[in-house]
Each structure stands twice: as structure tokens, then as C-alpha cells.
Amino acid sequence: MFAPEDSRQRRSKINVDRIRIKEVAANSSxxxxxxxxxxYEIPPGNDITLAEFDEIAVxxxxxxxxxxxxxxxxxxNDDDFKKVFREQIRKFGSKLIVNCQxxxxxxxxxxxxxxxTIGHFILRLAxxxxxxxxxxxxxxxxxxxxxxxxxESEEVVLRALRNTQFELEKVSDSEREHLVNKLxxxxxxxxxxxxxxxxxxxxxxxxxxxxxxxxVYLQEGMAYVPYEDLVVIICSHLRTQMTQAMARAYKNLxxxxxxxxxxxxxxxxxNNAYDGKQYxxxxxxxxxxxxxxxxxxxxxxxxxxxxxxxxxxxxxxLKYGGRRQYGLFLxxxxxxxxxxxxxxxxEFTKKMPSDKFDKEYAYNIRYMYGKxxxxxxxxxxxxxxxxxxNPPSTVDCHGCPYRHTEPQILAQRLQKExxxxxxxxxxxxxxxxxxxxxxxxxxxxYTHKMEExxxxxxITHPNFYxxxxxxxxxxxxxxxxxxxESHVASAESQSSLMSRKSSCPSREPTDIDGDMELDD
Amino acid sequence: xxxxxxxxxxxxxLPTYYKSFxxxxxxxxxxxxxxxxxxxxxxxxxxxxxxxxxHLRYKSFNDVLSFEKELCKVNPHKxxxxxxxxxxxxxxxxxxxxxxxxxxxxFDIDLTDYDAVRTCCTEATVCPKCWKFVVLAVKILDKxxxxxxxxxxxxxxxxxxxxxxxxxxxxxxRKLNNLGRSAVAEYLNLFIGNKVEVLKGRTxxxxxxxxxxxxxxxxxEGGFFESMAYEQGWLNDGRAEIIFSLYKELSADLRTELIExxxxxxxxxxxxxxxxxxxxxDERKRARQEGLNLPLEPQNRDKYFLKYFVLWHVYxxxxxxxxxxxxxxxxxxxxxxxxTGCVAVPLSADDVAQFDVTKCPxxxxxxxxxxxxxxxxxxxxxxxxxxxxxxxxxxxxxSSLAKYVENFEKYVELAIFGSVAIVYTVGRSINHVDxxxxxxxxxxxxxxxxxxxxxxxxxxLASVLRLSSSIVSLDSN
Numbered sequence: 001m002f003a004p005e006d007s008r009q010r011r012s013k014i015n016v017d018r019i020r021i022k023e024v025a026a027n028s029s030x031x032x033x034x035x036x037x038x039x040y041e042i043p044p045g046n047d048i049t050l051a052e053f054d055e056i057a058v059x060x061x062x063x064x065x066x067x068x069x070x071x072x073x074x075x076x077n078d079d080d081f082k083k084v085f086r087e088q089i090r091k092f093g094s095k096l097i098v099n100c101q102x103x104x105x106x107x108x109x110x111x112x113x114x115x116x117t118i119g120h121f122i123l124r125l126a127x128x129x130x131x132x133x134x135x136x137x138x139x140x141x142x143x144x145x146x147x148x149x150x151x152e153s154e155e156v157v158l159r160a161l162r163n164t165q166f167e168l169e170k171v172s173d174s175e176r177e178h179l180v181n182k183l184x185x186x187x188x189x190x191x192x193x194x195x196x197x198x199x200x201x202x203x204x205x206x207x208x209x210x211x212x213x214x215x216v217y218l219q220e221g222m223a224y225v226p227y228e229d230l231v232v233i234i235c236s237h238l239r240t241q242m243t244q245a246m247a248r249a250y251k252n253l254x255x256x257x258x259x260x261x262x263x264x265x266x267x268x269x270x271n272n273a274y275d276g277k278q279y280x281x282x283x284x285x286x287x288x289x290x291x292x293x294x295x296x297x298x299x300x301x302x303x304x305x306x307x308x309x310x311x312x313x314x315x316x317x318l319k320y321g322g323r324r325q326y327g328l329f330l331x332x333x334x335x336x337x338x339x340x341x342x343x344x345x346x347e348f349t350k351k352m353p354s355d356k357f358d359k360e361y362a363y364n365i366r367y368m369y370g371k372x373x374x375x376x377x378x379x380x381x382x383x384x385x386x387x388x389x390n391p392p393s394t395v396d397c398h399g400c401p402y403r404h405t406e407p408q409i410l411a412q413r414l415q416k417e418x419x420x421x422x423x424x425x426x427x428x429x430x431x432x433x434x435x436x437x438x439x440x441x442x443x444x445x446y447t448h449k450m451e452e453x454x455x456x457x458x459i460t461h462p463n464f465y466x467x468x469x470x471x472x473x474x475x476x477x478x479x480x481x482x483x484x485e486s487h488v489a490s491a492e493s494q495s496s497l498m499s500r501k502s503s504c505p506s507r508e509p510t511d512i513d514g515d516m517e518l519d520d
Numbered sequence: 521x522x523x524x525x526x527x528x529x530x531x532x533x534l535p536t537y538y539k540s541f542x543x544x545x546x547x548x549x550x551x552x553x554x555x556x557x558x559x560x561x562x563x564x565x566x567x568x569x570x571x572x573x574x575h576l577r578y579k580s581f582n583d584v585l586s587f588e589k590e591l592c593k594v595n596p597h598k599x600x601x602x603x604x605x606x607x608x609x610x611x612x613x614x615x616x617x618x619x620x621x622x623x624x625x626x627f628d629i630d631l632t633d634y635d636a637v638r639t640c641c642t643e644a645t646v647c648p649k650c651w652k653f654v655v656l657a658v659k660i661l662d663k664x665x666x667x668x669x670x671x672x673x674x675x676x677x678x679x680x681x682x683x684x685x686x687x688x689x690x691x692x693x694r695k696l697n698n699l700g701r702s703a704v705a706e707y708l709n710l711f712i713g714n715k716v717e718v719l720k721g722r723t724x725x726x727x728x729x730x731x732x733x734x735x736x737x738x739x740x741e742g743g744f745f746e747s748m749a750y751e752q753g754w755l756n757d758g759r760a761e762i763i764f765s766l767y768k769e770l771s772a773d774l775r776t777e778l779i780e781x782x783x784x785x786x787x788x789x790x791x792x793x794x795x796x797x798x799x800x801x802d803e804r805k806r807a808r809q810e811g812l813n814l815p816l817e818p819q820n821r822d823k824y825f826l827k828y829f830v831l832w833h834v835y836x837x838x839x840x841x842x843x844x845x846x847x848x849x850x851x852x853x854x855x856x857x858x859x860t861g862c863v864a865v866p867l868s869a870d871d872v873a874q875f876d877v878t879k880c881p882x883x884x885x886x887x888x889x890x891x892x893x894x895x896x897x898x899x900x901x902x903x904x905x906x907x908x909x910x911x912x913x914x915x916x917x918x919s920s921l922a923k924y925v926e927n928f929e930k931y932v933e934l935a936i937f938g939s940v941a942i943v944y945t946v947g948r949s950i951n952h953v954d955x956x957x958x959x960x961x962x963x964x965x966x967x968x969x970x971x972x973x974x975x976x977x978x979x980x981l982a983s984v985l986r987l988s989s990s991i992v993s994l995d996s997n
Contacts, residue, residue, distance in 0.1 A: 188720055188727045204669060205696065208703035214720065214729045218707075221670030221692065 037148055037160035039238055043121045044114075050261070053122065057269055060119030063094050064140040067147070069457055076143060077150045125262075126269035128246040128253065132384040133270050138242050142235050149231045154198070157230075166237055171199035171224060179217070179224070186217025187226050197226045200233075207233050279332035279380040279463040287334030290343040296333075300469035302462045303401045303413065303443055304386065305329055311397040316350040321390055321398035323361075325381055327368050332380035332463045337369040382461045387436060402431035402439040419446050440465065448472050525861035525882060531571070533887045534595045534856065540915040541886055542591070542854055543925050548584040550689075550932040551601075558583075565602030565609040567849050568594055577602075577849075580609040597858045600849040604694075620847035625671075625693035625701060627708075628850070629657050630683035633837040636714070639752045644859075646682045646877050649751050654684055655873045656744060657836035660735045661686060662869035664708065668731070669693075673935035675928070676867045678880060680857025684872070685850060685864075689935030698846055705843040707731070708836070715768070716831045718824050726821065736827050739834050746792055754833060755788035767828040769821040777815075799826035853928060856883050865924035866931060881920045893918045 048056075066088040074081035089096070096119070097112045120141065127137040149157060161168060176183065176199055184194045207223035209232050210216040217224040225233055256262070288296065297309040308326040312318050318326065323344075330340055344365060348357045363372055370377030381389075383400065392399035401410055407428050414424040423446045430439035437458040444465060445455050450472075459465050471477035552558035561583070568576040568591075576596070581587035591599070602609070603620035612618050631650055635642055640649040658676055665671045665688060673689035696704070710716050710732065719726045739745040749755050754763070760782040764775045778798070785791050796803040798815050807814055818825065842848055855864045861883040867875055893915050916925050 182730060185727055185730050185733065188729075205692070205700055208700055212703040212706045214707055214717075214731060217730060218668040219670075220667070 037145070037152065037157060038117070039164045039166055039234070039241065040117070040120050041165055041241075044118050048118065050265075053118075054265065056115050056119045057122040057126065057265075059092075059094050059096065059115065060123055061269060062092055063089050063096050064123075064137075064144065067143055068140055071143065077147055082151075122266075123269070124242065124246055125249055125253065126266040128250040129267075129270065132388050134243065134246050136384070138239055138246075141242065142239060145238060146231055146235060149234070154227055161234070166234065167202075168230075169201040171201055179219075182219075183217050183224055183226075186224065187215060187229070189226065194226075197228070200225050200227070200230060202233055206237060209236055279461065280377050286336050288330075288339075290335065290339045290346075293330075293335075293343070296466075299473060300466050302440060302459065302465040303417070304399065305462055305466075306417075307401060307413070308397050312347055316347045318344075319396050319398075321392055321396050323364060324368070325386060325398040327365060328378055328380040329462050329466075331369060331377075333466050337366065337371065340369070341365055380461070380463050383437060383440070383459065386462070400436055400440075402427070402436040403434075407432060414443070417443075417447060419443075444468065525859075525884065527859060527861065529884055530597065530856070530858055530861070531595075533883050534597070535592065536887050536890065537856065537883055538592045538595060540890060541919065541921060543916055543921075543928065544584060544588050546925065546929050546932055547854065548587065550928075550935060553689075553691075554936040560604060563604045563606070563608055565605060565847075565849075567600040567602060568596035569598035569600060570594070570596055578609040578612045597856070599852045599855040601852045602849050603847045622694045623846045623848075625688040625696060625704065626843060626848070626850050627661060627686040627688075627705075628679075628683065628839040628842040629654060629661075629685075629836055630679070630839060632682060633839070637752065637754070637833045639754075644682055648876065648878075651875070651877055652744075652748050652751075653834060656739055656748075656834050658684060658686075658869055658872045660738050661708065661836055663738060664731060664734060667734075668707075669704065673931055674869065675853070675931040676869055676872055677851075677853045678862070678865050678867060678875065678877070679851060680855070680862040680864045680880075681860050684867070687853070687931075689931065696846075698844060701846065702840075702844040705838065705840045709838050709840050710735070710831060710835050711837060716828055716835060718827045718831060719769075719821065726824075728824065728827065732827060732831065735835055736830055739830050745830055745834060748834065749792060750788050752833075753788075755782075755791045757783075763829065766832055767825050769828075770825055771820075771822055774818060774822050774825075781815075795826055795829070799823065863921065863924075865921070866928040867924070868927050868930070871927065881924070886919055886921065889919050890915055 066085060070081055070085045070088065074084065095108075095112055095115055097109070097116070123137055123141075127133040152160075171179075176194070180191055180194050183189070183199060184191050187194075189197065201222045201224060204211060204218055204221050204223045207216055207225055210223060210225065210229055211218065216229065253263075293309065294313075297306050301309060305326060308318065308322050311322065312326070327340060327344075330343075331337075335343070341362065344361060345354070345357055348361060366372045368378055386398070387400045387403045390398075392404050399405075401413065405413070410431060411424050411428050414427055415421075419427070423442070427439045427442050427446075430436075430442065437460055440459040441455050441457070442452065444450075444459060445452055448469065455468065459468075468477065548561060551564055552561040555561070562580060564580060565577070566579045566581070566587070568579060570576065576594075579590070581590065603623035605612070605618060606621050607615045607618055631638065631641075631646055631653060632643055634650070634653050638650050638653065641647050662674055662676070665674055665686075671688045671690045671693055675687045675689070677685045677687065679685055708731075710718070718728060718732050720729055753759070760779045763782070764770060764778050781794055782791055785794060797807055797812075798818060804814060804817070817823075842850060851864055853864050853866050856862070857864065862877075862880045863883065863886070865881060896918060897915075916922060
């Protein structure tokens with residue numbers, strides 16, 4: 001099991017699997033694609049044109065992104081949520097079915113299921129390469145699944161689950177009656193409710209989330225799960241499956257001889273996991289000088305960058321992590337190499353001789369601008385990179401304040417920024433629930449005197465924060481932007497980019513004030 | 521009888537202990553889980569801890585012999601067991617993907633965590649009175665592990681000084697990942713900080729989880745909690761303020777009322793009775809029948825005061841970190857505690873109540889037993905006309921350690937049986953079935969639609985296949 005397979009073996013295994021999957025697909029008579037609410041156990045095996053490949057992948061990606069954005073403003077499965085979400089995906093013409101009650105013809109339906117399966121598996125491939133991407137995709141896919149699950153009647157759900165390999169055993173009426181008291185105190189229901197609820201037996205390892213909360217009746221290693229909690233079980237099952245499958249896919253991706261055809265496509269898809277734009281600073285060069293930084297920091301920097309900036313000003317030094325995170329950010333907002341060098345020199349030499357600075361730090365700054373070493377200008381860190389890579393130690397000042405700072409200290413810092421106690425509490429709460437992006441978006445809205453949710457999008461890149469802030473301050477963006485409209489705007493900009501992407505993948509410099517765009 | 525142990529003798533006595541008393545055979549049978557030769561054993565991490573807390577980690581051994589040789593050569597002060605890894609632990613530097621894959625599910629209860637409620641002793645000292653905390657903790661946990669999780673192989677090991685460890689050896693438990701372990705540990709751990717979580721749900725819709733109910737009735741069973749409360753003086757004069765401010769949800773009115781009543785009563789016994797009259801339904805019923813004057817029934821969250829009171833004092837205080845990490849090291853059974861000289865002896869859950877910490881087998885006493893054991897065996901062997909003079913003396917069989925080794929062997933059987941494939945032949949086909957315990961065999965046969973054979977036909981082929989009791993063969997013809 002642990003023996004290393006050589007690549008030839010693995011490649012031949014992939015081929016065998018491919019043939020087998022095709023056979024399965026060919027043999028299954030009427031239902032080529034598993035219908036609604038499947039657990040994505042069997043990958044699709046038919047041939048598909050590249051154009052369709054692109055179309056289906058982009059459709060699903062945008063559906064998931066719409067879902068993510070809506071979740072920021074509303075609670076999953078609220079009436080408002082459903083309305084806004086449906087509105088959004090209708091706008092870009094998604095053919096995916098989100099709710100079974102939608103009126104569609106048989107053929108439309110069959111097509112939708114087919115797209116559902118294919119889209120899911122393409123995205124798995126596209127997002128399997130980095131931990132942050134895997135996590136993002138799994139979370140969104142699970143939410144989509146959850147949404148569908150919660151909108152279905154019990155009967156439909158169970159019929160769908162019967163087609164999967166997930167084993168569930170229904171608790172018989174007599175057994176339920178026998179255990180009625182225990183089931184009630186196990187799940188926190190009244191006796192009457194227990195009597196009209198269906199219960200399902202699963203091995204306790206499948207129900208860990210419920211066990212952790214002591215919210216399910218356990219007997220002899222079996223968890224007795226009421227129907228309303230079933231979604232938790234199935235989601236955690238799907239999560240495990242997806243994560244494992246994507247880890248395997250990542251291993252095998254290199255073996256596919258698809259360098260020219262599929263791999264670039266997949267790569268461009270997963271670039272869109274956050275807001276999509278890679279910030280290099282090429283487009284805004286020389287927009288900002290070091291003299292402007294103090295002012296900009298107080299108005300338009302996200303909390304993480306503000307913190308590093310203050311720390312630079314007061315300690316006259318930055319450690320490696322801080323230099324990289326802050327330096328690349330500054331480069332991307334348009335601070336030129338010369339300015340950056342002077343900024344750092346002015347500060348650092350207050351504590352060290354200038355030749356020490358030249359020897360130990362100058363190279364590093366030039367490197368970031370692509371003037372040394374491998375001579376590639378680097379992109380500014382996105383939020384997920386900041387959160388997932390290289391956590392700060394106690395002496396560092398980089399990292400994400402919502403992720404890496406103790407709640408009390410975070411609260412103090414927020415208060416210093418002039419937030420009210422209510423606002424501080426809200427943000428600290430979000431950060432303790434691991435919703436760092438939401439916490440940052442709220443911070444943006446509070447400091448820009450906007451309504452909650454008016455930003456309409458989550459902050460997923462410090463430079464996006466900066467750009468949006470500049471737009472607000474220069475009056476190019478309304479502070480009371482209607483939620484739906486702002487989404488449509490971003491969806492449209494994405495659609496233009498997607499179409500451009502498939503035709504010409506060349507990089508075009510973009511204007512700082514322009515709509516969100518994505519570079520390949 | 522109980523003179524303190526002189527730890528200076530440790531280095532002198534340890535070689536004798538490892539050579540003559542350490543039960544290598546059962547020990548290695550356990551860690552092999554029915555495989556011979558066992559890769560499972562070879563991928564297990566052992567840690568030797570020498571004088572001055574020098575840790576030799578990531579040791580691993582191919583077989584029993586090399587383990588025995590090394591242990592007797594190094595004579596470590598302590599022996600810890602780690603996880604089973606995906607590679608041989610001794611090669612841990614060679615592999616970048618080295619990770620713990622399996623390990624028994626373990627729990628650690630330490631009496632120092634009870635210092636808030638323990639009035640008889642503090643810190644490292646332990647007397648029979650405080651041992652009762654351990655007794656109750658084991659009783660509750662053992663019941664829950666058995667009934668809720670269905671774990672069959674559970675061993676409780678005295679840690680040598682002031683606590684016990686639990687080793688759950690079922691295959692299902694060993695295969696749990698960190699997430700699973702932490703879920704089980706969180707399920708079992710009712711303490712959040714210094715508070716006990718007896719209630720679930722929001723203000724109006726509260727309910728008491730089954731676990732709380734089970735723990736509460738186990739504690740009260742046979743008046744166990746009551747006698748502890750008297751011994752530890754929890755209901756003594758002047759305790760009213762402390763007791764009734766424990767439970768933060770208690771309404772102010774009832775608190776005042778209870779404090780008043782408590783102080784008016786002369787003895788702890790009467791106070792306990794008073795509490796039961798307030799909060800115990802059965803007690804109220806009985807009193808009603810006898811026509812006694814009853815206090816008003818407590819409302820809402822007040823109802824749960826007594827549960828909180830009892831569980832806050834005696835519910836197991838687990839060291840959750842020990843349980844959650846697959847790769848966490850834990851002191852091995854039969855290891856000597858370097859400070860007390862006590863052997864970490866395996867106990868069954870029922871033994872724990874009878875166990876006397878002061879009479880635990882101790883290194884110096886065991887070594888002192890050796891001459892008489894040797895002469896006894898010698899005599900016997902002479903009587904039997906000894907077959908070969910080279911036979912190793914298994915002194916533990918005749919020493920005061922013997923009954924603990926038996927406990928251990930029982931556990932090993934259970935743990936192994938939980939993990940073996942039952943090879944079952946029907947005509948030409950062979951079905952491998954992973955089974956929990958022996959008693960499940962019949963269920964499986966039933967499920968396979970085969971008539972359950974008479975007891976005599978279900979026989980272990982251990983002697984034939986030399987695979988211990990790990991394979992049971994069923995001949996349907």
C-alpha cells in the first residue's frame with residue numbers, strides 16, 4: 001500500500017480506469033448521468049468537445065461564486081437568499097437545476113444533470129492543485145448540495161440516496177417506539193416529534209459532527225440520526241470523498257499527457273477561486289509615492305497592511321514575512337521600485353548602518369520587483385495565501401489579523417480604528433467563526449460608512465480592498481450600492497473575461513478604476 | 521507495610537524486572553494484533569525514557585526478540601507507546617510523508633485535575649478516599665464506551681501514581697483519525713473550563729443529554745456519591761455559599777431558600793436528604809406517599825441543580841489532549857513509575873473499585889520475591905524431571921503480578937478478536953468477515969443465510985495454524 005508506484009504503472013491504471021468508466025457509462029441504459037442530489041461517485045465517461053468543456057466549467061464556477069457571494073448577505077436557504085441567488089444565476093443563463101420544483105422538460109432536465117456531473121468533475125480537476133483551492137471548492141460544492149437537499153421533500157431525497165453507495169439503514173417504527181425516550185433526549189426533541197420523524201442508523205464515525213455536540217443518540221457504536229440532521233452526515237461524507245478524490249487527482253494530473261490542451265484550461269479556471277485578479281502592479285506603476293503612504297494607510301489599507309505599516313514606522317524594521325507581504329502589496333498599488341527602496345532605506349537605516357541595509361535587504365526588494373534572481377515580478381499575496389502560508393510568530397507583524405490575532409488584541413485594534421463597540425463585537429465574532437473574509441468585508445463597510453452588505457462581495461485580496469476603497473473615496477462607487485446590482489456588475493465583468501480568456505489568453509494591462517478583470 | 525519507595529534503587533532493580541517480570545509474550549501478542557510475523561508491531565513507535573528525562577523516541581522493532589533484547593540492554597526508566605506509522609518509525613528521517621496511521625484510543629484521568637473538589641489530599645499524594653474519584657470515573661467512562669460506542673476491548677491501567685489510563689483496542693477505535701478521536705473526546709468531556717455542561721439547547725427548549733443522565737445515575741447508584749460527599753465534606757457546615765453558587769443558572773430566590781434550609785439542618789446526611797427532596801422525582805414521590813411536607817417543585821433550569829452539583833464533583837476530568845492526537849505517547853502497561861516504583865498494572869473496570877493503590881506491585885518488593893519464586897519453580901521442575909535447564913524463568917506467573925497479567929491477557933484476547941478475519945468456508949468459496957467479537961460469529965452466519973453450526977463445530981484452529989486464536993474455521997459439511 002505504501003510502496004511507491006512507478007509512473008508507468010499509474011498511467012496504465014488511469015487508462016484502465018478510463019475504459020472501465022466508459023463501459024459503465026455505455027452500459028447504463030436510460031440514466032446516463034445520476035440524477036439529482038448525487039454524491040458524485042462515478043465520473044462521467046463520454047467524450048465532450050472543448051468548447052462545451054469550457055462552457056460547462058465556467059457555468060458551474062459562476063454558479064458557485066454566486067452562491068458564495070449570496071451567502072455573505074443572507075443565510076443559506078432563507079427566502080431572500082433563494083430569491084437573490086436564483087436571480088443571479090438566471091442573469092448569466094445557468095442551466096443548472098438548483099431546485100427540483102423548477103419547471104423543465106424531460107430533455108432539459110437530462111441535460112442539466114449531465115452538465116451537473118461534468119461540471120463538478122471538471123472543477124475537481126481544476127481545483128485540486130493547492131490546499132486553499134481544494135478547500136474553497138469543497139466548501140462551495142457542499143453548500144450547493146446542502147441547498148438542494150434542504151429544498152427537497154424527504155421522499156425525493158431518499159430516492160436519490162438509494163442510487164448512491166452511501167449506506168443508510170432506516171430505524172423501524174417498532175424500534176423507534178422502543179427507544180422513543182432515548183431518541184428524544186439524544187436529539188433534543190419532544191416525544192411527539194420523535195414519533196413523526198424518521199430516524200436513520202449510521203456508524204458513529206460518519207456522524208462525528210453530531211457526536212461532538214452530543215446531539216444524537218448513540219447505541220453500540222451506531223448513531224440514530226433524525227432526518228433533519230441527515231444532511232450533516234451526508235455532507236461530511238461528501239467532504240471526505242471529495243477531499244480524498246482530489247488528492248488522488250492531483251497525484252495523477254502530472255501523468256496525463258495534457259500539457260497543451262487540458263492543463264492550461266484547468267489552470268485558468270482555478271485562478272478564479274478568489275476575486276480572480278492577480279495584482280502585479282504593472283498597470284499602476286508610479287501611481288503612488290512613499291510620501292502618500294501614511295495617508296493611504298489610514299484611509300484605504302486593509303487592517304493587515306495598516307498593521308505592518310504602523311509597525312514599520314514605529315520599529316523601523318520588518319521581518320521577512322512582513323517585508324514580503326507588505327512589499328508586494330505596495331508594488332501592486334503602484335509604488336515603484338525606487339520609491340519602495342527609499343521607503344525601506346529611510347526606515348531601516350534609523351536602526352542600522354546603510355551598508356548593512358544594502359547588503360542584507362536591498363536584494364530582496366529588487367527581487368520582488370523582478371530585477372534579481374529569476375527575474376520574475378511576483379504577484380501580491382491574496383488573502384488565502386496570507387492566511388494559509390507561513391503563520392506569523394509573536395515577533396512578526398504579517399499575517400491576517402482576523403486569523404492570527406488574539407480576540408482581545410483584535411478588538412483593541414478595531415476600537416483604535418474608530419469602530420463602535422457593536423461593530424467590534426460583530427467582527428470579532430466573525431473572526432472566531434473562521435469567517436475572516438466576512439470580518440474584513442465588514443471592516444471595509446464600517447470604515448467607509450457603508451451599510452452592512454453594501455460592498456456586495458467578500459474581500460479576498462488586500463489589493464482588492466485597496467482598489468474598492470479608492471473607488472469609494474473618489475466617488476466612483478456608490479456607498480449604498482444595491483446588493484443585487486453590484487453582483488450583476490461583477491458577474492458581467494467576469495463573463496466578459498471568460499469569453500476573452502478562451503479566445504486570447506494574452507495579458508492586457510488594466511486600469512485601476514476599471515471593472516474587476518482577470519488575468520491569466 | 522507501606523514504606524515509601526527509594527528511587528535510588530531504580531537502576532539496580534530495573535534489569536531484574538525487565539528480565540524476569542516483564543510479560544513480553546502477551547505484550548507483543550497484544551501489539552501484533554493477531555499477525556505473526558507482524559508488520560503492525562514493527563511499525564509501532566516505542567519511546568525509551570532514560571534517567572534525567574532523556575527521551576529516545578521513534579524506536580521500533582521487527583519482532584519480539586529484538587524488542588526484548590533492546591529493552592533488557594537499555595533498561596529505560598520509562599517505556600512509552602506511540603502510534604503505528606506508515607513506515608518503520610526508526611526510519612522516520614528517511615520519509616517525508618511519515619505519519620501516524622493507527623493507535624489505540626486512549627484516555628487519561630489524573631487526580632491532580634480533581635484538586636478543586638478533593639479535600640483529603642492534594643497534588644501527587646493519593647489515598648483510598650481519593651481513589652474513589654477514579655473508581656467513579658472508570659465506572660462512567662467504561663459504561664459509555666461500551667454502551668454508546670460499542671467498544672469491546674477496554675483496559676484500564678493504573679498509571680503508577682495518581683491516575684489511570686484507558687486503552688481501547690477495538691479495530692474501529694484504532695482506526696479513528698484525529699478528527700474522530702477529538703469528536704469522541706469532546707462527546708465524553710462535559711467540562712468547559714470549570715463548568716459542567718448538563719444542559720443542551722436554548723433558554724426555553726432545554727434538554728439533558730443521555731450522557732449526563734447516565735453519568736448522574738451511575739454516580740448515585742448504591743449511595744456512592746453520597747458516601748463520597750460525607751467523606752470529602754462537601755456538605756459540611758459553612759459550605760452552603762460555595763455549593764449554591766456553583767450552578768450559575770440557579771435562580772436567586774431558590775438559592776436564598778436553599779442556603780437557609782441548608783444552614784438550618786444539623787448534619788450533612790440531612791442536608792443530602794433535603795437536596796433529594798427538592799430535586800429527585802423518585803424521592804418526591806415517596807415523600808408524597810408518606811404525606812411529608814414537600815418544597816415547591818423547582819421550575820425551568822432550577823430543576824437541574826442536583827445534576828450539576830453531582831457531576832461537577834465527580835464527573836471524569838479528562839485530559840483531552842492525550843486522547844485527540846493519534847501520535848501522542850502514553851506510558852505503556854507494565855512500565856515502572858520511576859518515583860513510586862509501582863508497576864503500571866492493567867485492571868478490568870470491575871477491579872478498579874477493589875484496587876488498593878498502596879498494595880500495588882512495587883519494583884523493590886517484586887525483586888525481593890524473586891529468590892523464593894526461583895526456589896519454588898526449581899523444586900517443581902526437579903519433581904517433573906526438568907527437560908532442559910535453559911528454560912527461562914517466567915517469574916511473573918508466580919509473583920504478585922500474576923493476576924494483573926491475567927487481566928492483561930483477557931484484554932489482549934478481546935482486542936485481537938475484534939480485529940481478525942474469520943475465515944469461513946462454504947463449499948468452495950471462502951468469505952472473509954471482519955468481526956467484533958466471538959459472540960458475533962453466529963450473527964454473521966445468520967446473515968449469510970447459513971445454519972448456525974452446533975457449538976462443537978465452531979472451533980479455533982489456533983493449534984493447527986499456529987496463528988494464535990486469530991482464525992476460526994467453520995466447516996459447514
